[in-house]
Each structure stands twice: as structure tokens, then as C-alpha cells.
Amino acid sequence: MFDKLPVPSQALPFFICIPFGFIIGILIKRLGSYPLTIEEVLMSVKQEEKINYHNWWKSLTLGLISLAAGGSIGPEASTTVLGSGMVNWLGDRLRLIAYSSDWKWNHFWDTIVSKKQLKKLPKFSSLFKSKLYQKVFCLIMVMIGVVGAAIVFKLFPEEGLFGIHHRHILWQWRYSMYVIILLIVGWSFGMFFLWSEKWSDYFAKKITISPIIKATIWGIVLALLTLITSYALYSGEFQIVPFVHQALQISPLFLLVIAVIKTLSTNIGFSLGWRGGKIFPSIFASVAVGAAIAQFLPIMPVMPVMCVAITVSASIAVILGKPLLTAILLILLLPIELAPVILVSAYLSACLTKVSYSFRQKNN
Numbered sequence: 001m002f003d004k005l006p007v008p009s010q011a012l013p014f015f016i017c018i019p020f021g022f023i024i025g026i027l028i029k030r031l032g033s034y035p036l037t038i039e040e041v042l043m044s045v046k047q048e049e050k051i052n053y054h055n056w057w058k059s060l061t062l063g064l065i066s067l068a069a070g071g072s073i074g075p076e077a078s079t080t081v082l083g084s085g086m087v088n089w090l091g092d093r094l095r096l097i098a099y100s101s102d103w104k105w106n107h108f109w110d111t112i113v114s115k116k117q118l119k120k121l122p123k124f125s126s127l128f129k130s131k132l133y134q135k136v137f138c139l140i141m142v143m144i145g146v147v148g149a150a151i152v153f154k155l156f157p158e159e160g161l162f163g164i165h166h167r168h169i170l171w172q173w174r175y176s177m178y179v180i181i182l183l184i185v186g187w188s189f190g191m192f193f194l195w196s197e198k199w200s201d202y203f204a205k206k207i208t209i210s211p212i213i214k215a216t217i218w219g220i221v222l223a224l225l226t227l228i229t230s231y232a233l234y235s236g237e238f239q240i241v242p243f244v245h246q247a248l249q250i251s252p253l254f255l256l257v258i259a260v261i262k263t264l265s266t267n268i269g270f271s272l273g274w275r276g277g278k279i280f281p282s283i284f285a286s287v288a289v290g291a292a293i294a295q296f297l298p299i300m301p302v303m304p305v306m307c308v309a310i311t312v313s314a315s316i317a318v319i320l321g322k323p324l325l326t327a328i329l330l331i332l333l334l335p336i337e338l339a340p341v342i343l344v345s346a347y348l349s350a351c352l353t354k355v356s357y358s359f360r361q362k363n364n
Helices: 012-031 038-048 052-070 076-099 115-120 131-157 178-207 211-225 239-247 251-272 279-294 304-320 323-331 336-363
Strands: none
Touching: 012 038, 012 336, 038 076, 038 115, 052 131, 052 251, 178 251, 178 279, 178 304, 178 336, 211 251, 239 304, 251 279, 304 323, 304 336, 323 336
């Protein structure tokens, strides 16, 4: 749609990002800081054992607008809010049907439900006879999701973002010494990403101006960043696969510039109101770093994908703080033959993070 606008391609971000930034600022001022992040959703579930699904439309609206405006954020934040909200909504309906005498299946789709009535009802976990039944139920739901995903990947085997990708990997054990370098580089970039996230939040809080001005300023900055690289826009979710194919033809210095710009545009933009998920932007930036470092190592001509896989696994394990989740996510992005390398790299990076934190605590 934007490509059909009668303006030069370099000027297009200025016609989109700046007006949308103003709109985002107005919505933040009226609705609040949305969409909620995955961490905020999990914290709400952990503390209150529920999520306020009545505000789902706020996360959806601001999430879609930030994505459409070209924000360097992913859709996983809004998706998590909508998914968890629907599950919470379904659980409330099942509790009402099970424990409320005036609620039957024909009232399932009723939109008006008394919050006081919901508070008086037992928790959803009480629907199960024991914790074993509850765990079995959760396991069955997870298996249904896994089977459904496997069927989709089988029916649509063409190369895309997620799926079971295959690629011949030439293993050369004589290059094992370079794995340490790749792990350290990936881990270091993951720490840089978290550092920029922390300081972006700090400075954004120090700037006591209207959220409208903050969001508009970021729209201007984001548009200016596109003069350096168009990868400053969007999450990179659908750019990862083509970017991997051409990354090794880009100069290492410019790849590092892309990685830094992607990191800053994600974290600073988020702090100034362009909120969303950070997983896909961090993966994209890590791929750029991995491709840049690979060009300096003799391992690159033999196992270029291996270099990227190790660097990305180490970096994302630091950023997410969950090595197993990192491995599962990246196995669906990278060739399945690299699964052992991804898993080991993620856990080694997590161990390095623990050692680093314990060392700093002793010195403090």
C-alpha cells in the first residue's frame, strides 16, 4: 500500500513514521502504555493468576499502529496479550458454567459478566481433581499445538520464517577452537542489547515531556535512520531468511552498523512509546553480528551458517535469559541439523552469564 504513494522511496518513511508517531503519542496519552510485554503478561499471571483481558483492544490497537508505522518491534507482545486473554476468558466461562447455578452453556457468549461474581468463584485449577490431571490437561493442549504446527509445516514446506528447514552442514572439527570466539562475541552482543535496553528506559524516564512529543520525536529519528539502512524499520521477522542469504556479501563493518542501529531503534523506540516485542529484532541484529564476525574467521568458507547459528544462540540466550526457549525458537528458524549446536551454545552462554553475574557480585 505504501509503495503506491506518489512520493520518492527515500522520503516515504518521513511521510509515514512522523504522522504515525504523533498518533501513537495521542493514543498513549489517552489509553496508557500498550501493548503489554510478554514479561508484563507473565508477571500479571504470576501475581494475580489472571490477565485483564478487557483491555485487549488497547494492546491490539497500539500494537498494530506501531507495526504499521514501521517500528522496530515484533508482533509477539500483542499476540501474547490476545492469546493469554482468550485463554483467561475461556477459563472464566468454564468456571461460571461449572460453579454458577444461573450460568449454562447457552450463556457462553454473553459479553457482560460481573467481576464480583468471578471473584467469588473457585480458581480454574479447582476444576481438576488433582495436580496430575491438571498437568496431563496442559500436556495434551501443548501436544495439540505441536501436532497442529507439524501439520502446517508438512502441508506448506516452502521456505519461510518458521518451519523445519533442512540444509547440508559440513562438519569440520578442526575449526572447533573458533567456537569459543563466536560464543564470546554472541554473549557480548547479548549483553550490549540488554545494556541499551536498560539505559534507554532510564533516559526516557528522565525526559519529562508529553508522550505525544516523545513518540513524534522517535518517528522523526526513525525516518532519519532509514537514510543509513532500511533495516531500521520493522522487526525483521520476514526479512531474516532473505537477509541470511545475502549477509555474507555485505561488508562486516556495515553489518555491525546494521546490528547497532537495529538494537538502538528497538530499545529507544520502545522506551519512547513505540512498544512491541523485542525477540525478532534481537534475532535479526544477532544474525548481522554473526555474519560480520564470520567473515574474519577461516571457518566462514566452510561453515558460514554454523558461525551465525552459534553467535545468534549465544546472544538470544542472554537476552531472553532462557536457554531452552532460545533453542526451541532458533531450531524453528535455522536448519534442523544445527539443533545440537544451538542447544549447546545457548546453555554455554547462559552459564557464562551466571559466572559473569556472580563475579560482579563478589567484586561489589
